[in-house]
Amino acid sequence: MKRHLLSTADLDRSDALLVLDTAEELARVADRPIKKMPTLRGRTVVNLFYEDSTRTRISFEAAAKRLSADVINFSAKGSSVSKGESLKDTALTLAAMGADAVVVRHSMSGAPHRLAHADWLDAHVINAGDGTHEHPTQALLDAFTLRRHLRDRVETPASGAPALDGLHVAIVGDVLHSRVARSNVHLLNTLGARVTLVAPPTLMPMNIEDWSCELSYALDPVLPEVDAVMMLRVQSERMDGSFFPSAREYSRRYGLDERRLNLMAEHALVMHPGPMNRGLEISASAADSPRSVIVEQVRNGVSVRMAVLYLLLSGSEPAIGHQEGVA
Amino acid sequence: MSGLVLRRVRPLGGDEVDVLIQDGLIAAIGAELPVTEVDVIEGNGAVLLPGLVDLHTHLREPGREDAETVESGTFAAARGGFTAVFAMANTTPVADSAAVVEQVWRLGQEAGHCDVHPVGAVSVGLRGEQLAELGTMADSAAQVRVFSDDGHCVSDALLMRRALEYVKAFDGVVAQHAQEPSLTAGADMNEGAVSASLGLRGWPRVAEEAIIARDLMLTEYLGSRLHLCHVSTAGSVELVRQAKARGVDVSAEVTPHHLMLTEEFARSYDPVFKVNPPLRTASDLEALREALADGTIDVVGTDHAPHADEDKDSEWSCASFGMLGLQTALSVVVEAMVRTGRLDWAGIADRMSIRPASIGRLTDQGRPIAVGEPANLTLVDAEADWVVDPLELGSLSRNSPFAGRTLPAVIVATLLRGRPTYLKGAVR
Numbered sequence: 001m002k003r004h005l006l007s008t009a010d011l012d013r014s015d016a017l018l019v020l021d022t023a024e025e026l027a028r029v030a031d032r033p034i035k036k037m038p039t040l041r042g043r044t045v046v047n048l049f050y051e052d053s054t055r056t057r058i059s060f061e062a063a064a065k066r067l068s069a070d071v072i073n074f075s076a077k078g079s080s081v082s083k084g085e086s087l088k089d090t091a092l093t094l095a096a097m098g099a100d101a102v103v104v105r106h107s108m109s110g111a112p113h114r115l116a117h118a119d120w121l122d123a124h125v126i127n128a129g130d131g132t133h134e135h136p137t138q139a140l141l142d143a144f145t146l147r148r149h150l151r152d153r154v155e156t157p158a159s160g161a162p163a164l165d166g167l168h169v170a171i172v173g174d175v176l177h178s179r180v181a182r183s184n185v186h187l188l189n190t191l192g193a194r195v196t197l198v199a200p201p202t203l204m205p206m207n208i209e210d211w212s213c214e215l216s217y218a219l220d221p222v223l224p225e226v227d228a229v230m231m232l233r234v235q236s237e238r239m240d241g242s243f244f245p246s247a248r249e250y251s252r253r254y255g256l257d258e259r260r261l262n263l264m265a266e267h268a269l270v271m272h273p274g275p276m277n278r279g280l281e282i283s284a285s286a287a288d289s290p291r292s293v294i295v296e297q298v299r300n301g302v303s304v305r306m307a308v309l310y311l312l313l314s315g316s317e318p319a320i321g322h323q324e325g326v327a
Numbered sequence: 328m329s330g331l332v333l334r335r336v337r338p339l340g341g342d343e344v345d346v347l348i349q350d351g352l353i354a355a356i357g358a359e360l361p362v363t364e365v366d367v368i369e370g371n372g373a374v375l376l377p378g379l380v381d382l383h384t385h386l387r388e389p390g391r392e393d394a395e396t397v398e399s400g401t402f403a404a405a406r407g408g409f410t411a412v413f414a415m416a417n418t419t420p421v422a423d424s425a426a427v428v429e430q431v432w433r434l435g436q437e438a439g440h441c442d443v444h445p446v447g448a449v450s451v452g453l454r455g456e457q458l459a460e461l462g463t464m465a466d467s468a469a470q471v472r473v474f475s476d477d478g479h480c481v482s483d484a485l486l487m488r489r490a491l492e493y494v495k496a497f498d499g500v501v502a503q504h505a506q507e508p509s510l511t512a513g514a515d516m517n518e519g520a521v522s523a524s525l526g527l528r529g530w531p532r533v534a535e536e537a538i539i540a541r542d543l544m545l546t547e548y549l550g551s552r553l554h555l556c557h558v559s560t561a562g563s564v565e566l567v568r569q570a571k572a573r574g575v576d577v578s579a580e581v582t583p584h585h586l587m588l589t590e591e592f593a594r595s596y597d598p599v600f601k602v603n604p605p606l607r608t609a610s611d612l613e614a615l616r617e618a619l620a621d622g623t624i625d626v627v628g629t630d631h632a633p634h635a636d637e638d639k640d641s642e643w644s645c646a647s648f649g650m651l652g653l654q655t656a657l658s659v660v661v662e663a664m665v666r667t668g669r670l671d672w673a674g675i676a677d678r679m680s681i682r683p684a685s686i687g688r689l690t691d692q693g694r695p696i697a698v699g700e701p702a703n704l705t706l707v708d709a710e711a712d713w714v715v716d717p718l719e720l721g722s723l724s725r726n727s728p729f730a731g732r733t734l735p736a737v738i739v740a741t742l743l744r745g746r747p748t749y750l751k752g753a754v755r
Contacts (some may be wrong), residue, residue, distance in 0.1 A: 086637065086640070086641055087641055087642055088640050088641065106642070108642040108643065108644040108645065109515075109525055109526035109527050109596075109643065109644065110525065110526075110527070110596030110642065110643045110644075111596075111642045113595075113596040114596055114597075114641075114642060114643070117595070117596075117597075118597075118640075130526070131526050131527075131644070132526035132527075132528075133525060133526030133527075134526065179526060182524070182526060205522075205523030206518050206519055206520070206522070206523055206529060206531075207519050207520035207523055208523065210520050211523075
């Protein structure tokens with residue numbers, strides 16, 4: 001593993017499998033009456049959130065606390081241009097406080113990269129979502145969820161342990177602005193899955209042909225082919241940017257509703273990184289259907305973030321001590 | 328006898344001669360001129376060029392004297408081999424009146440490091456709505472001939488038409504910053520594979536090319552004169568090439584950084600590489616070098632854009648656009664064009680002195696190195712290398728994208744009307 005987790009492109013196949021396997025191991029802690037282990041006792045994890053994201057923040061907070069780390073929540077709304085302290089000064093402050101890891105969520109792409117590489121602080125940096133760039137722990141929890149549910153359908157690779165080989169995943173919606181899509185494309189490719197991106201042409205990035213994905217402007221023909229569909233959130237600000245004519249038209253062409261749900265294979269999963277716009281990109285019936293694993297994605301998020309914190313902060317020590325009695 | 332002798336120098340990279348300078352003029356050129364009772368600068372075979380002229384400099388004064396002043400910017404210019412710079416109008420207040428352009432012009436005179444020719448704004452406040460008093464600025468002490476809203480595009484077609492027509496009255500030129508604003512709202516970097524991967528908002532090449540195509544058509548229709556600032560794409564080059572073939576009176580400029588750097592540098596998310604127009608692709612860079620070599624692109628303009636640390640040491644998206652350029656320009660162009668065999672020293676003199684002076688209608692700059700000509704000269708050690716250290720540069724700001732790089736060609740001396748404005752060694 002590298003020193004920071006900024007992008008899923010930084011993870012090779014063995015790194016990614018290590019995170020998933022470690023998360024699997026740590027998930028068992030969540031099933032115990034006492035969900036806490038002493039692994040990161042005395043370490044300080046700062047949640048530095050420039051954007052509101054209660055779900056991601058509490059997921060990281062729960063993960064760090066289960067590992068006994070001290071958690072500081074630093075909510076720095078706004079950016080260095082609009083008001084308040086610059087990213088640099090905040091970083092220097094955190095360094096002075098002795099942060100061992102900084103979990104950063106920021107509205108601007110690359111902010112975690114700057115924190116990690118600008119010589120401002122020494123801590124491990126974990127990207128908890130930056131602008132329209134990446135959200136690596138989301139992709140890891142998605143991969144974790146896929147693996148748990150579709151283990152039987154994964155093909156055995158020529159060498160090494162199976163990951164998500166041979167699975168086919170559709171990512172549907174605002175690919176252009178989605179950090180979840182970018183992180184998932186890298187990671188799913190690394191883990192051997194096949195990816196089809198489905199979006200209107202206005203919401204596909206330029207040069208997307210280079211992304212080693214299949215592309216489709218239509219959702220219906222893709223659905224019968226896939227083992228899982230990831231529905232991306234449509235941000236309200238896209239409605240004003242002429243990316244598509246109206247919410248209703250978007251929903252008609254790209255929303256996952258009951259009819260489309262029935263086009264999918266029986267085993268295929270419905271996923272969504274949350275928060276959902278029910279009735280826009282996903283109907284209530286699809287979100288609440290038995291094949292939806294959306295709530296489980298949230299649960300798995302804690303295990304995956306525990307694994308990431310553990311591997312970055314104490315990679316050389318065993319994840320679960322012998323005194324805990326769990327291998 | 329009194330005066331200054333440049334001993335053993337090679338005009339435009341030719342044979343070694345001595346050059347005698349008296350009363351601000353080149354008084355004699357010959358082998359082994361007498362060196363008694365004169366000051367001597369030892370050239371040791373250095374290349375002698377006409378003093379460099381920059382059509383595109385941001386000196387930030389008035390308004391952002393923390394980032395640069397006329398004094399500090401021209402100090403850097405002299406150290407970079409420039410004897411004249413055109414100071415862009417996007418100051419605070421904007422240089423859209425005789426009062427402001429005369430102030431900048433006077434500050435340049437007082438500093439004395441190089442000639443400062445203010446560029447006048449095309450529109451009041453750079454707002455693109457109403458013509459600034461172009462004629463009054465032309466008639467002022469600053470004698471403005473180049474007009475530009477640089478930093479902003481004159482995007483309104485009618486205003487552009489009027490400006491192109493109006494400046495004919497005093498032989499002016501409109502220097503367009505070609506950027507269709509509706510296609511580049513919030514743009515961070517070149518639009519393409521790299522912006523898609525980095526999640527940064529794209530600045531599409533057609534935003535530049537669409538304006539250039541329109542302005543070439545307007546210029547041709549009106550029989551006017553157009554200068555295109557910082558052309559950055561292969562498509563723009565092609566449009567200029569075709570227009571020149573039709574006889575359109577257009578000149579084009581490229582920056583040193585677009586000749587040397589590509590969008591790949593954005594992968595660092597370090598805003599020192601954030602610039603407008605953005606760094607483009609390797610094939611654009613190749614097209615720009617080719618166009619500068621064959622003369623389709625007329626001049627190198629630095630687009631020297633100093634910014635205070637706090638405007639650069641931040642997240643990419645909230646950082647300011649722009650890079651330092653004055654002190655690295657010649658070295659970068661030498662590396663990109665001379666070391667690659669695309670231009671010789673006469674070509675450098677043409678693109679960095681003669682043509683920019685001509686576009687800006689300067690009569691005493693960009694002159695031949697000949698007896699009787701003004702001694703605006705730059706002496707370059709073509710064999711030496713140097714390492715760029717932003718702390719050592721003359722600018723008040725430090726945002727050089729070439730920090731830490733080893734570049735060829737070291738300025739030995741810069742002379743403005745015979746007076747050394749920069750001297751690396753001592754005068755004997």
